[in-house]
Amino acid sequence: xxxxxxxxxxxxxxxxxxxxxPLFARLGLGSVLGYLAAGxxxxxxxxxxxxxxxxxxxFAEFGVTVMLFLVGLELxxxxxxxxxxxxxxxxxxxxxxxxxxxxGAALLAGFSWLVALVAGLTLAMSSTAIVLxxxxxxxxxxxxxxxxxxxxxxxxxxxxxxxxALLPLLAMQAxxxxxxxxxxxxxxxAQTVAVLGAVALIVLAGRFxxxxxxxxxxxxxxxxxxxxFALLIVVGITLLMxxxxxxxxxxxxxxxxxxxDSDYRHELEMDLEPFKGLLLAVxxxxxxxxxxxxxxxxxPGVLLGTVLGFMILKWxxxxxxxxxxxxxRADASRFSFSLAQGGEFAFVLVAFALGxxxxxxDEAGLLVxxxxxxxxxxxxxxxxxxxxxxxxxxxxxxxxxxDTIDERDAEVIIAxxxxxxxxxxxxxxxxxxxxxxxxxDAEQIEALRKFGYRVYYGDASRLDLLEAAGAKTAKVFxxxxxxxxxxxxxxxxxxxxxxxxxxxxxxxxxVHAYQLLNAGVHGVYREVFGTSVDxxxxxxxxxxxxxxxxxxxxxxxxxxxxxxxxxxxAHQLDQTKLIDITRAGRAEIANxxxxxxxxxNRDPDRAWDAPERDEA
Amino acid sequence: xxxxxxxxHPKLRQSVVQRAMxxxxxxxxxxxxxxxxxxxxxxxxxxxxxxxxxxxxxVLVLQHPLYWYSSPAVVKEWLDIVLEEGWAYGAGxxxxxxxxxxxxxxxxxxxxxxxxxxxxxFPLRALLAPFDQTAYLCGMGWLEPFVVHAGRKLEPAELGxxxxxxxxxxxxxxxxxxxxxxxxxxxxxxxxxxRRAAAHADAS
Numbered sequence: 001x002x003x004x005x006x007x008x009x010x011x012x013x014x015x016x017x018x019x020x021x022p023l024f025a026r027l028g029l030g031s032v033l034g035y036l037a038a039g040x041x042x043x044x045x046x047x048x049x050x051x052x053x054x055x056x057x058x059f060a061e062f063g064v065t066v067m068l069f070l071v072g073l074e075l076x077x078x079x080x081x082x083x084x085x086x087x088x089x090x091x092x093x094x095x096x097x098x099x100x101x102x103x104g105a106a107l108l109a110g111f112s113w114l115v116a117l118v119a120g121l122t123l124a125m126s127s128t129a130i131v132l133x134x135x136x137x138x139x140x141x142x143x144x145x146x147x148x149x150x151x152x153x154x155x156x157x158x159x160x161x162x163x164x165a166l167l168p169l170l171a172m173q174a175x176x177x178x179x180x181x182x183x184x185x186x187x188x189x190a191q192t193v194a195v196l197g198a199v200a201l202i203v204l205a206g207r208f209x210x211x212x213x214x215x216x217x218x219x220x221x222x223x224x225x226x227x228x229f230a231l232l233i234v235v236g237i238t239l240l241m242x243x244x245x246x247x248x249x250x251x252x253x254x255x256x257x258x259x260x261d262s263d264y265r266h267e268l269e270m271d272l273e274p275f276k277g278l279l280l281a282v283x284x285x286x287x288x289x290x291x292x293x294x295x296x297x298x299x300p301g302v303l304l305g306t307v308l309g310f311m312i313l314k315w316x317x318x319x320x321x322x323x324x325x326x327x328x329r330a331d332a333s334r335f336s337f338s339l340a341q342g343g344e345f346a347f348v349l350v351a352f353a354l355g356x357x358x359x360x361x362d363e364a365g366l367l368v369x370x371x372x373x374x375x376x377x378x379x380x381x382x383x384x385x386x387x388x389x390x391x392x393x394x395x396x397x398x399x400x401x402x403d404t405i406d407e408r409d410a411e412v413i414i415a416x417x418x419x420x421x422x423x424x425x426x427x428x429x430x431x432x433x434x435x436x437x438x439x440x441d442a443e444q445i446e447a448l449r450k451f452g453y454r455v456y457y458g459d460a461s462r463l464d465l466l467e468a469a470g471a472k473t474a475k476v477f478x479x480x481x482x483x484x485x486x487x488x489x490x491x492x493x494x495x496x497x498x499x500x501x502x503x504x505x506x507x508x509x510x511v512h513a514y515q516l517l518n519a520g521v522h523g524v525y526r527e528v529f530g531t532s533v534d535x536x537x538x539x540x541x542x543x544x545x546x547x548x549x550x551x552x553x554x555x556x557x558x559x560x561x562x563x564x565x566x567x568x569x570a571h572q573l574d575q576t577k578l579i580d581i582t583r584a585g586r587a588e589i590a591n592x593x594x595x596x597x598x599x600x601n602r603d604p605d606r607a608w609d610a611p612e613r614d615e616a
Numbered sequence: 617x618x619x620x621x622x623x624x625h626p627k628l629r630q631s632v633v634q635r636a637m638x639x640x641x642x643x644x645x646x647x648x649x650x651x652x653x654x655x656x657x658x659x660x661x662x663x664x665x666x667x668x669x670x671x672x673x674x675v676l677v678l679q680h681p682l683y684w685y686s687s688p689a690v691v692k693e694w695l696d697i698v699l700e701e702g703w704a705y706g707a708g709x710x711x712x713x714x715x716x717x718x719x720x721x722x723x724x725x726x727x728x729x730x731x732x733x734x735x736x737x738f739p740l741r742a743l744l745a746p747f748d749q750t751a752y753l754c755g756m757g758w759l760e761p762f763v764v765h766a767g768r769k770l771e772p773a774e775l776g777x778x779x780x781x782x783x784x785x786x787x788x789x790x791x792x793x794x795x796x797x798x799x800x801x802x803x804x805x806x807x808x809x810x811r812r813a814a815a816h817a818d819a820s
Contacts, residue, residue: 546653548654549628551658
């Protein structure tokens with residue numbers, strides 16, 4: 001029964017995802033690796049629970065399409081324009097050079113030049129799905145390395161189209177009609193017109209048609225209709241792209257960029273995010289289960305040689321490009337490790353080339369297995385780079401040692417010079433107070449020094465550094481960093497070794513405040529608390545409450561809440577006690593505020609007069 | 617005459633008498649009314665701004681309830697910050713010479729309480745001595761204080777009448793119907809600096 005089959009399949013995939021992803025995420029290995037591992041276990045080589053991997057694959061590729069739509073949504077056209085140099089410079093060089101290097105190696109290994117060229121182009125592709133998911137998961141999309149990586153991936157996705165056009169020419173034979181698009185029967189000029197027309201349709205519809213349509217759909221207030229509409233857009237574009245023979249991923253990406261300015265961008269993101277995640281999970285599981293381990297058994301040397309060979313070549317080319325484009329060493333490392341695997345488009349290209357007779361079946365099998373294994377290795381490589389290399393390559397390279405500090409007269413030492421520390425330093429400086437700042441953002445330090453701030457590079461939890469910064473003679477130590485754990489570590493070190501210092505710290509939230517207080521920090525300041533109290537005060541004023549009354553209410557509330565935090569800190573782990581304190585506190589603040597505005601007070605115009613009974 | 621009323625009440629919400637007085641003088645041309653607690657809820661008085669505001673007026677009215685036989689804190693802070701040496705008094709401090717100061721206060725207790733023999737032991741005139749001397753030092757004329765005693769015990773109509781009289785007085789000053797020099801506080805002798813400034817103004 002097909003429904004039962006479908007449900008069984010769904011059950012297997014969902015169960016694998018639910019088990020593997022959290023497990024691997026907890027282990028710090030990332031969900032992608034979890035899905036791949038689950039796929040391997042489920043696949044024909046181990047349990048054999050997955051059905052036809054290719055069916056699942058084409059379904060799962062839709063996940064990549066949705067993902068690129070979402071990536072597009074994040075990129076306004078202006079931002080995309082800013083990226084044009086890395087996309088076309090870095091991206092084209094990567095594809096051409098990598099294809100040349102791998103193709104050359106294949107030639108040397110004795111393959112024909114046709115096979116070498118196909119292999120080179122195929123293996124030049126990296127995995128948009130794996131890399132973007134990993135970068136997103138680790139919050140690296142906005143970094144320099146993330147941008148460069150994304151630019152290259154985008155160019156690769158785009159270049160699949162001309163490559164698909166090129167392969168039939170190489171084959172020097174008529175393309176079997178069933179392999180091509182519905183437009184194949186049209187003359188060449190008409191095909192071009194159709195392609196341009198499709199792109200124009202997406203851009204124009206996105207610009208002019210979508211906004212009113214979204215408004216209309218949103219106006220129905222039926223949530224699933226909005227979700228359906230969002231999916232409809234992606235499915236529709238995918239179909240259109242297939243019709244004209246363009247990459248669906250490219251089409252949805254384009255649509256995403258066009259809609260990035262739309263008012264409904266966030267709704268779209270929210271609605272599609274779960275689909276993307278699930279579809280990608282299925283995709284990764286399919287890749288994992290698609291790895292042909294029999295090949296590993298029969299010809300391990302060739303397979304592993306291919307995997308290692310092409311990955312190393314890719315890595316070297318990426319590294320050279322990073323150097324040419326003057327990336328910082330840490331970024332260069334992240335960039336080259338991120339892209340040194342084969343990608344999902346390789347499967348498409350290999351299947352196409354096989355159909356054209358450009359590749360023999362065993363060559364195609366080898367390529368698919370090599371790419372799949374490299375995709376499984378990809379998260380491991382990125383992890384290794386993250387854990388082993390990145391810490392050493394930290395900004396300005398491995399050679400950056402802590403600065404030699406010789407500060408004997410600082411009254412205040414400030415750890416961290418971000419948005420938080422900066423204000424403190426400025427106010428102290430404006431009052432002629434001598435302070436020293438320790439930070440580990442090298443770029444920022446250079447900039448600040450130009451303005452005459454005394455900022456040093458180094459880890460504020462290190463004893464020698466603290467001493468050099470003048471901790472023995474300073475009076476106050478300010479922890480202004482935004483890393484919760486490190487803030488606690490620094491607090492403990494400073495309190496233990498320099499008990500004369502008054503230690504004040506920025507707390508992330510209430511719980512962090514408890515931890516800092518319990519560690520013995522003298523002054524704990526929840527980082528957005530003061531601001532939100534200020535806002536509440538101004539809102540009260542905007543509502544017509546007298547500004548002085550609002551000011552007092554805010555000040556009272558603040559003092560009260562800070563007392564509450566101090567009282568609660570001792571019971572940090574006792575949930576019921578905390579609830580009791582909070583409840584009592586809420587009643588108290590109401591009482592305090594009511595008294596302050598005078599609702600429980602006597603006649604204020606007489607409050608300063610002697611009691612009436614004396615009159616008698 | 618241009619009139620500047622600086623109003624201060626830390627709990628305006630509960631005020632009856634002061635509110636009635638405030639309502640009576642609201643929105644009149646040539647009479648600037650400002651709520652000090654609203655403008656400086658954190659008591660961070662802007663001295664430059666206040667000084668230029670003073671220069672643009674001829675009569676300064678301090679309107680507030682009598683708290684602890686004096687003004688609410690913001691008025692004291694205002695005097696401390698704004699009336700700088702070299703501006704309001706001392707060498708070169710002549711900017712207020714020839715202007716007038718009026719206290720418009722409300723008290724909780726009845727008039728009899730403000731008496732040598734009353735429960736407050738001092739006449740109001742004596743309790744307001746700091747304002748008297750402040751006006752004198754700044755070369756200003758100190759006007760007869762406008763007082764509403766025990767306003768909360770008044771019938772609404774009566775309170776309304778008091779507020780109306782307050783308004784009439786300020787409007788009369790504004791329009792020149794009342795000559796401020798004829799309304800100086802009892803026993804207040806204009807300081808020589810006031811006379812010099814007035815003579816100078818007449819000459820020019």
